[in-house]
Amino acid sequence: xxxxxxxxxxxxxxxxxxxxxxxxxxxxxxxxxxxxxxxxxxxxxxxxxxxxxxxxxxxxxxxxxxxxxxxxxxxxxxxxxxxxxxxxxxxxxxxxxxxxxxxxxxxxxxxxxxxxxxxxxxxxxxxxxxxxxxxxxxxxxxxxxxxxxxxxxxxxxxxxxxxxxxxxxxxxxxxxxxxxxxxxxxxxxxxxxxxxxxxxxxxxxxxxxxxxxxxxxxxxxxxxxxxxxxxxxxxxxxxxxxxxxxxxxxxxxxxxxxxxxxxxxxxxxxxxxxxxxxxxxxxxxxxxxxxxxxxxxxxxxxxxxxxxxxxxxxxxxxxxxxxxxxxxxxxxxxxxxxxxxxxxxxxxxxxxxxxxxx
Amino acid sequence: xxxxxxxxxxxxxxxxxxxxxxxxxxxxxxxxxxxxxxxxxxxxxxxxxxxxxxxxxxxxxxxxxxxxxxxxxxxxxxxxxxxxxxxxxxxxxxxxxxxxxxxxxxxxxxxxxxxxxxxxxxxxxxxxxxxxxxxxxxxxxxxxxxxxxxxxxxxxxxxxxxxxxxxxxxxxxxxxxxxxxxxxxxxxxxxxxxxxxxxxxxxxxxxxxxxxxxxxxxxxxxxxxxxxxxxxxxxxxxxxxxxxxxxxxxxxxxxxxxxxxxxxxxxxxxxxxxxxxxxxxxxxxxxxxxxxxxxxxxxxxxxxxxxxxxxxxxxxxxxxxxxxxxxxx
Numbered sequence: 143x144x145x146x147x148x149x150x151x152x153x154x155x156x157x158x159x160x161x162x163x164x165x166x167x168x169x170x171x172x173x174x175x176x177x178x179x180x181x182x183x184x185x186x187x188x189x190x191x192x193x194x195x196x197x198x199x200x201x202x203x204x205x206x207x208x209x210x211x212x213x214x215x216x217x218x219x220x221x222x223x224x225x226x227x228x229x230x231x232x233x234x235x236x237x238x239x240x241x242x243x244x245x246x247x248x249x250x251x252x253x254x255x256x257x258x259x260x261x262x263x264x265x266x267x268x269x270x271x272x273x274x275x276x277x278x279x280x281x282x283x284x285x286x287x288x289x290x291x292x293x294x295x296x297x298x299x300x301x302x303x304x305x306x307x308x309x310x311x312x313x314x315x316x317x318x319x320x321x322x323x324x325x326x327x328x329x330x331x332x333x334x335x336x337x338x339x340x341x342x343x344x345x346x347x348x349x350x351x352x353x354x355x356x357x358x359x360x361x362x363x364x365x366x367x368x369x370x371x372x373x374x375x376x377x378x379x380x381x382x383x384x385x386x387x388x389x390x391x392x393x394x395x396x397x398x399x400x401x402x403x404x405x406x407x408x409x410x411x412x413x414x415x416x417x418x419x420x421x422x423x424x425x426x427x428x429x430x431x432x433x434x435x436x437x438x439x440x441x442x443x444x445x446x447x448x449x450x451x452x453x454x455x456x457x458x459x460x461x462x463x464x465x466x467x468x469x470x471x472x473x474x475x476x477x478x479x480x481x482x483x484x485x486x487x488x489x490x491x492x493x494x495x496x497x498x499x500x
Numbered sequence: 501x502x503x504x505x506x507x508x509x510x511x512x513x514x515x516x517x518x519x520x521x522x523x524x525x526x527x528x529x530x531x532x533x534x535x536x537x538x539x540x541x542x543x544x545x546x547x548x549x550x551x552x553x554x555x556x557x558x559x560x561x562x563x564x565x566x567x568x569x570x571x572x573x574x575x576x577x578x579x580x581x582x583x584x585x586x587x588x589x590x591x592x593x594x595x596x597x598x599x600x601x602x603x604x605x606x607x608x609x610x611x612x613x614x615x616x617x618x619x620x621x622x623x624x625x626x627x628x629x630x631x632x633x634x635x636x637x638x639x640x641x642x643x644x645x646x647x648x649x650x651x652x653x654x655x656x657x658x659x660x661x662x663x664x665x666x667x668x669x670x671x672x673x674x675x676x677x678x679x680x681x682x683x684x685x686x687x688x689x690x691x692x693x694x695x696x697x698x699x700x701x702x703x704x705x706x707x708x709x710x711x712x713x714x715x716x717x718x719x720x721x722x723x724x725x726x727x728x729x730x731x732x733x734x735x736x737x738x739x740x741x742x743x744x745x746x747x748x749x750x751x752x753x754x755x756x757x758x759x760x761x762x763x764x765x766x767x768x769x770x771x772x773x774x775x776x777x778x779x780x781x782x783x784x785x786x787x788x789x790x791x792x793x794x795x796x797x798x799x800x801x802x803x804x805x806x807x808x809x810x811x812x813x814x815x816x817x818x819x820x821x822x823x824x825x826x827x828x829x
Contacts (some may be wrong), residue, residue, distance in 0.1 A: 349558035377766030420727035433698035
């Protein structure tokens with residue numbers, strides 16, 4: 143297991159905008175779902191830190207634990223999920239110890255979240271304007287009239303045309319892209335210091351997705367909100383985020399700046415993921431994609447060692463036996479692979495060098 | 501044309517294909533309005549070729565695919581398969597053609613009957629077309645499962661026992677059961693994880709080679725279409741707005757919609773890229789399409805005369821067709 147000493151080191155040296163104070167830190171966060179067939183270990187010791195105003199991406203495939211991470215931070219884990227270990231430190235305070243009442247005051251105010259499907263997070267029987275007013279009046283002592291004006295202004299800021307009229311409409315009168323804009327307006331109504339966006343563009347078409355990514359970038363620079371963008375789409379994360387965390391099987395595989403990660407992935411899983419994409423690993427015509435064989439691990443019975451071992455082309459014997467720690471590497475990077483260990487065979491060792499992929 | 505020799509007939513040829521769905525209105529006596537899902541589409545697919553069809557949701561690409569295998573009856577137009585217009589055939593006469601054209605669906609969860617074993621799902625088409633029975637049927641099912649990378653003993657299991665990627669393989673085995681020549685792949689990988697997508701795409705490529713298949717590959721993932729297709733058609737509001745060989749289309753997109761669509765794809769390592777064309781607004785409702793050119797409401801080149809006439813597809817370069825008044829017509 144990683145010690146907090148090791149954790150402190152690399153994150154401090156993380157690239158871009160690290161002058162800002164730390165906003166959120168996860169320490170050894172473990173979450174399980176206690177189902178009738180047994181304990182599903184969705185998260186097993188997640189560590190990362192985020193600074194104010196930072197755009198941070200979490201990528202992973204379905205079942206990697208990226209959404210569970212978000213819900214654990216927000217205190218919104220559905221039954222039968224429960225955090226079993228670790229800390230969620232928001233401005234230095236462990237949110238896991240907070241009462242539901244206190245959490246409710248924080249959510250929607252300083253800590254906000256938007257979901258993949260805006261229709262499930264907007265109430266169909268209230269107008270969009272009323273829903274934003276509700277958020278504002280819950281967290282700010284302002285009059286109804288003032289709240290309404292701010293709601294309309296919020297809708298205008300996210301690029302909704304004729305916001306006065308739109309604020310009086312119901313969610314079903316909005317298109318998918320407009321609903322997601324309204325969600326963004328609602329989540330930013332109280333100018334939170336952290337916005338968690340869970341697959342915010344997955345349900346949208348590419349041209350609408352492009353609008354949304356531009357909007358998120360614009361809002362981040364105007365309000366200064368830190369963003370955790372959760373997605374399976376490496377292209378999306380690369381357009382918004384400066385730093386990226388790659389998750390797999392409920393654990394952190396790799397963390398690096400967006401540029402470093404795509405220039406030179408260090409973890410075999412990240413390498414595999416990139417090679418499987420058309421237009422990244424292969425550029426010449428007629429070349430085949432390189433799939434990752436097999437399928438993700440069963441988290442009811444998580445592997446004893448590295449979760450990726452069954453699919454890893456470089457697996458060593460130790461990978462089956464013991465989970466690798468998250469190695470701190472130069473340029474503020476971290477990667478959980480035995481091949482970074484000093485004891486790994488010289489010829490196989492993975493470290494920073496050019497041409498690591500290929 | 502690389503895929504069509506002189507005098508050779510395409511395997512699939514579509515002319516003026518249209519599908520209008522009636523949509524019920526509020527009010528007892530009001531007449532249903534027509535949703536023009538596909539509204540006058542022409543294209544051909546040569547034998548052995550893969551045609552990619554891209555566009556955003558609601559553009560009519562899936563409806564087009566379903567029309568080709570006659571899961572929908574067309575409102576108007578011709579579908580010529582191997583020279584014969586199959587659009588007007590009675591169901592009985594159409595059966596032999598249905599054997600030659602198959603479909604792979606997007607949702608690997610919804611497209612497999614949960615109460616049937618994998619063996620029956622794959623074998624059902626063999627029964628319907630009377631292709632194999634008894635021991636022969638079982639052997640054929642096992643062979644097909646092997647082709648798509650599953651084990652013969654999987655035939656006894658039910659769909660819920662499989663992962664998304666494995667289910668998609670079952671769907672592919674089912675499509676291949678009747679030895680089709682033409683397969684419509686309707687977003688076959690968009691429900692799968694990235695690492696699994698590559699497995700399925702490689703398999704589709706291998707099968708194309710082994711069986712000499714012709715594909716209509718429908719997708720919204722433009723990079724996957726680029727990888728797999730020979731030619732690509734771009735649809736918008738029920739019409740094809742541009743069609744070209746893929747190298748040409750991705751290198752020199754001419755229609756303003758294609759240009760915007762291509763520039764909207766998020767690129768890995770593309771942070772801070774300034775050149776993106778971001779389209780304003782949303783796709784208009786196909787119930788109430790704009791007059792004239794359907795794209796004019798979001799087009800940066802739109803002028804007054806775009807509202808008057810919907811431009812026809814024009815060949816602007818060899819094998820490169822686009823429907824925009826900026827290219828004559």
